[in-house]
Amino acid sequence: MFIKISIVLFGIAIPCVLGVGYGKHRNQPHQCDDIAIIGAGVTGSYAAWRLRQKNLKITMYEYSNRIGGRCFTVHLPDIPDVNIEMGAMRFIPTSHPLANKTIHDLGLEVIDFELGTGPSPDSMYYLRGKHMSYRNLPRQAPYNLPPENRLDLKTLNWNVFKNFTVVTQNGTILKSLDGVDLSDQRLDKQIYRVVFQDMVRDIAALDSLPTSDPGQQSSVPNAVKTVKSGFQSIPLTLVGQFLQASEKHSFNYNRHLRSILKRSDGKYTLNFKPTKTINGITTDDQRSDVIKRCADRVILAIPRIAIENLDWDGLKDTQVQEYLKHSIKEIKAAKIYFGYDTAWWQHLPRATKYAVSMTPLRQSYDFGVSKTTSKGVLNIAYTDEDTRVWREAMKAGNVVLGVNDDSIAATNLSVYMARKYYAEVFDVPIFSVPQPKSAVMKVWDQYPFGASWYSWRPGYKWNEVETRMMKPSATDDVYITSNVFSSSGRTGWIEGGMEIVEKVIKFF
């Protein structure tokens, strides 16, 4: 027996089907789904929403008890109107047309994301013990390079191209040393990330070096947007509208897809291990039996590590394994937010909305002040690339007041370390960085995510990899829609997954 109920999240009514009757239901014949969608992050939710009016029986299965995946919005105690985004937080309408259209079609209110996507001339950089503004970065960056080596990004880019690739004299045929056409590979900034990133810790500074005097650059006003109800309300609303579109549709939380088997009639048996979520942490429920479901077609909207963990013959091909394991690099990120009674940091001598440093904080954002309670939120750390220090700090010490979710709980050790680094970055004693009233942190390094986003490794033709991985087995109706292998390079944006969904639904 299934129970249909409605839950209300972010003011959005989400009808949901709880699999509470699975015990009794399990051995009865199950009507096959036309489509089973695995994963209720934004990509799986978007796929369900796009297919909602096709008169198909579609079921979504989600590992955890939460819709959203890497779209994860919470609110700190007493600060209800500042969205704390543990994952995705912004989009750029001009670069992300699908996300932009979808968000508007869903009826979600779009507002400016005032922090933008990177530095402004006054942003503060703290590199190798020196402070400077982004405006002064080209002249003051402490790399001690002789003047002839101080190249603008475009020249540096070209030099890297020349030295790491085979170029014909007129420059028309560019091949990397492994023989791949660069026009296919679309190298540019990627080469810095992939070739040099492991060696040069402070590459973020290089990455954002202005190519011209930033004082002369015209900024595009209001180019970066967010959703007033929080980024997680995008997948939540998608799923809500999907379920409302047809009685045939359903949704199951706490279902971990472990294997896919092709049946003799061409349909697929999906084996799910039930999971349990306790205070936000989801694990396999060892006491529950595997649940078998059946589907004509399967959409896998899950991250790389989850695909790799799946037992399905369609992934065993050598080329597919090569792409899955080696074509992309997993980038891990972490975010730490502190809640305070006042936005004290806005009065520091070096106050800035955005700071970049070589400390484990990497980036710090002023997330602003609540309009209702005047309390402040500091995104003290937005760490990209090396998150190990925060994973370790999360394991030690006592949990501090947060939002009662152990998957994003901060410990007093993490809080102390973040305060210490913040004091260093802003050049003040540690006692000037008060203890927060509340804190949350998320390190995106563990199963089923494994990473925040991806970057292409050199030597792969992006289009070929994307096409192959979208439908890894020519003889199977099983599709991968997540943005892992996005040939547009939007492996770190919700747009990337939506683009792949648009390509996949053409098969249906």
Ligand SMILES: Cc1cc2nc3c(=O)[nH]c(=O)nc-3n(C[C@H](O)[C@H](O)[C@H](O)COP(=O)(O)OP(=O)(O)OC[C@H]3O[C@@H](n4cnc5c(N)ncnc54)[C@H](O)[C@@H]3O)c2cc1C
């Ligand atoms: C810190 C951070 C900042 C980001 N900033 C931005 C941003 O500002 N803008 C932007 O556009 N993007 C941003 N991104 C990227 C964006 O969040 C992701 O690209 C996007 O959310 C991925 O969506 P998805 O549905 O493909 O995957 P996920 O969100 O990872 O969803 C996958 C879902 O599948 C479930 N799952 C996994 N394995 C299984 C299984 N075997 N069985 C059943 N269910 C399973 C998971 O529990 C999860 O719910 C950011 C990401 C991070 C981490």
